[in-house]
Amino acid sequence: MPDSQPPFPLADLEAGREAVIVEFKAGRAVTSRLASLGLTPGVRVNMVQNYGRGPLIVTARGTRLALGRGEAAKILVERGNHA
Amino acid sequence: MPDCHAAVAAPERTRLAEAGTPVIALAGQPNMGKSTVFNLLTGLNQHVGNWPGKTVERREGRFDLNGRQALLVDLPGTYSLTANSPEEVIAREFILREKPDLVVAVVSAANLERSLYLVAELAALDAPLVVALNMMDVAEQEGLRVEPHVLEAALGVPVVPMVASKAAGVRELLTVAERVLNGEQAAGPRPPEVRADHCQILAQIEAQIAPHVPAPYPSSWIALKLLEGDAEVTRLMQASMPPETWEAVHDILRAHDDAFLAVASGRYEWIGRLVRAAVTRPRVGQIGLTERLDRWAAHPFWGLVLLAGILGLVFWLTFTIGAPLQAWLEQAAVAPLAGLAAEALTEVPFWLQGLMVDGLIGGVGSVLTFLPILVIFFAAFALLEDVGYMARAAYVMDNLMHLMGLHGKSFLPLFLGFGCNVPAVMGTRVIDSWPARLLTILIAPLVPCTARMAVVAFIAPAFFGANALWVTWGLVLLSLLALVASGALLNRVIFKGQRSAFIMEMPLYHIPNLRTIGLLVWQRSIAFVKKAGTAILAMAMLVWALSYLPGGDLNSSYLARFGQFLEPVGRWMGFDWRLTVALITSFPAKENAIATLGVLFGVSPEAGLTELLAASYSTATALSFLVVTMLFIPCMATVAVTRQETGSWRWTLLSVFLLLALSMAAGAVTYHLAVWMGV
Incomplete structure (x- = not known):
């Protein structure tokens, strides 16, 4: 693995950066809703807006999604810049 | 590749509609x-x-x-x-x-x-x-x-x-x-398979459940949904299978409770193959219109400024075009119609004339005159929805809604409530979690609707003259503060502070489609008119009867007696029996309060009621009356849809009692505070 940085919450990804989803810490209902909107492990997400508090906007699979900060904290990602 | 999907014999298609109509x-x-x-x-x-x-x-x-x-x-x-x-x-x-x-x-x-x-x-x-x-x-x-x-x-x-x-x-x-x-073209899709590492388990589950799957469900689909952990299908199969067999299946499922993502990933792999084949992307990384607009519209500060501006514009349009139109309809359509009906019905018994003229035309007619205001409001809402702005409004309001344990999506129905609380309660259907939806329904009546604003617009100038505008803004602010406070409290007490997930698509902005908007406005307006023709009609008749019986005179009617009976309660808020009765009659429709006062003071609403009111009541009483009107129990139509949407009288009554207690407490505090301050 060229990237040794441990996975971190999506909520901490800065705007303009890209990452790959590793796993979900959410319950099944939330996970299932995230998946139906295109968020699954292995998918590349782009942080569009993240002001450090309040909701944030990401794009994944060509869709813009608004996520609550609480939900974004339960999605673990790792930097995808090695791809 | 293993074959995950055993062929299922297509069941005989039964016809839903009459033969020949596909x-x-x-x-x-x-x-x-x-x-x-x-x-x-x-x-x-x-x-x-x-x-x-x-x-x-x-x-x-x-x-x-x-x-x-x-x-x-x-x-x-x-x-x-x-x-x-x-x-x-x-x-x-x-x-x-x-x-x-x-x-x-x-x-x-x-x-x-x-x-x-x-x-x-x-x-x-x-x-x-x-x-x-x-x-x-x-x-x-x-x-x-x-x-x-x-x-x-x-x-x-x-x-x-x-x-x-x-x-x-x-x-x-x-x-x-x-x-x-006609069977001339094949339309049987090749369904996706689950990720390879779960194929065997899926086959195993399907083999175990196949003999027990009830019609009309295909057993391959049931197996897939079980693996996904679908609650509904799990319940169905638990009920349809002998306990020991179910236990065996349940053990497999428990050992693979992460299988949901394998199923979802399998679908996206299938999709990925299709997309790679059918789509070519010559350009990448272009900043679209949506991204540029969102830098403002979804900004935590400028987004709120923009939202406030848009709301202001909608209210301005409503009150400069809609309100005069409403007043004109009241004078040019309802009043002459009532006059005509009164003339035409001279031959019939007096009570029937009253029922038709005051009950039907006066009651339902006045509610219907609010249609122009609502049409403008619905049109603005549908336009904002269709261009894709509403998702941004929900997004920037998310922080504020968190105070009540709600998230951004709840803002949309509440916004609709400024026009009328009825579509607001119905609009809560966009909220995906039931507790959040229920909470939004409970606080929706605290959004000041146009009918309440009409009462304020009539009474405030009579007492406050040039300051009426400030009093009006203060009342709106008070309602919204009450909304946030009761939302936060209800969330703590009833919903134990739980919060639902905020996951929402932000659609691309696009040019509005007038056909879609037109149909939406048409359907919402028709729904309102239907309500006016049924629930509101019945209630208007009842209130009229109470105000007419037994002697045919309002001042000695059951309604007046009821008001006099409640007068001691009204006095806490500085009301006499007439204001108490006016408040009670605001239940069928908020703006009835003015009409009732008109009848009780023996004048027509146009001529001199403002002067009479100003001479009869102190400013403290007027202020208290306005506060109570803003926060009082939801109107009858709102109560009816609350019952319909919650499916429960318990929640409906809770909503009524909550607002009753809140409005009376606020009114009493306002009155005594105003008296103490010497207003």
């Missing part, structure tokens, strides 16, 4: 243009109702399918078919149980990867499928080249390119639909 179901995710396609095909020839036993809107319509009639059923817009929401259950149950002759799935060419997820789920349902590949123009603008025939070959079902907003591709869709219905 039934076509329209499926699609939100923001894919499904409604546009539906409106395009059916026009005004559609019926809006509810799905049986559910508060989910059901739309169906008939249209001409190259010479014969077809029934089009609009399934709820859902992202998937997993039992996360009533909408998703309705959509899949309809396809499985009613067996439509054809399912048309609307997908967006500009967002193929995400929108094919629903198709992947539909493909497993064993129904004839046609894909309407919509928004070809948007895809082109974004530099995407989508090849429908490649997608068609890869999917195994007909794919029809469309630009529904410009009515392009409709004829082709109809032609393909007809060919599939």
Whole structure:
């Protein structure tokens, strides 16, 4: 693995950066809703807006999604810049 | 590759409608243009109702399918078919149980990867499928080249390119639909497989459950849903299987409770293959219009400024165009009509004349005069919704809504409440979690509607003159503070501080479709008129009867006696019996308060009531009356829809008592504070 940085919450990804989803810490209902909107492990997400508090906007699979900060904290990602 | 999907014999199709009328179901995710396609095909020839036993809107319509009639059923817009929401259950149950002759799935060419997820789920349902590949123009603008025939070959079902907003591709869709219905074109999709590491487990589950799967469900689909952990299907199979067999299956499922993601990933792998074949992207990394607009519209500060500006504009439009129109209707239509009816009914008994003139025309007529205000409001709302702005409004309001344990989506129905609380309560259907929806229904009546603003607009100038505008703004602010406070309190006390997940698509901005907006305004207005003709009519008659009986004189009627009986309570808030009665009669419709005072003071509302009121009551009493009016129990129509949407009298009564207590307490505090301050 060229990237040794441990996975971190999506909520901490800065705007303009890209990452790959590793796993979900959410319950099944939330996970299932995230998946139906295109968020699954292995998918590349782009942080569009993240002001450090309040909701944030990401794009994944060509869709813009608004996520609550609480939900974004339960999605673990790792930097995808090695791809 | 292992074969995950054992062939299931297609069950005999039973007819939903009369023989010869094919039934076509329209499926699609939100923001894919499904409604546009539906409106395009059916026009005004559609019926809006509810799905049986559910508060989910059901739309169906008939249209001409190259010479014969077809029934089009609009399934709820859902992202998937997993039992996360009533909408998703309705959509899949309809396809499985009613067996439509054809399912048309609307997908967006500009967002193929995400929108094919629903198709992947539909493909497993064993129904004839046609894909309407919509928004070809948007895809082109974004530099995407989508090849429908490649997608068609890869999917195994007909794919029809469309630009529904410009009515392009409709004829082709109809032609393909007809060919599939006539059996001239194959429409059996190749469904996706689960990720390879779960194939065996799926086969194992299917083998165990197959003998117990009740009709009409395909056992392969049931096995898949069990693996996904679908609550609804799990309950079904637990009830249908002998306990020992179920235990064995349950053990397998428990050992693989992460299988949901394997199933979802399998679908996206399937989609990925389709998209790679059918889509070429020459340009990447372009900053679109949406991104540029969102830098402002979704900004935590400028987004709120923009939202405040848009709200201000909508209110300004409502009150400069709608309010005068309302007043004009009251004077030019309702009053002359009442006069005409009074003349025409001189021969009939006096009570019948009163019932018709004061009860029917006066009561229902005055409610209906609010229609212009509502039409403007509905139109503004539908326009903002259609261009894609509403998702941004929800996004920037998310922080504030968190104070009440709600999230951004709850803001949308509350906004609608400024026009009328009735569509606000019905609009809570956009909220996906039930506790959040219930909480929004409970606080929605605290949004000051136009009818309450009409009462304020009449009374405030009589007492406060030039300062009336400030008093009015203060009252609006007070209502909103009460809303946030009671929301926060209810969330703590009843919902134990739980919060639902905020996951929302931000659709691309686009040019509004006037047809879609027009139909939306039309349907919402018709729903309001129907309500006025039924629930409001009945209540107006009842209140009229109480104000007429036993002697035919309001001052000695049951209603007056009731008001006098309650006067000691009214006195806490500085009211005499007349103000108390006025408040009670505001239940059928808030603006009735003015009309009642007019009758009680023996003047017509136009001539001199303001002077009489100013001479009769102190400023403290007036202020208290205004505060109570703003926060008082929801009007009858709102109570009726609250009962309908919650399906429970308990929650409905809680809503009424909550507001009753709140308004009386606020009124008493206002009155005594004002007296103490010497106002």
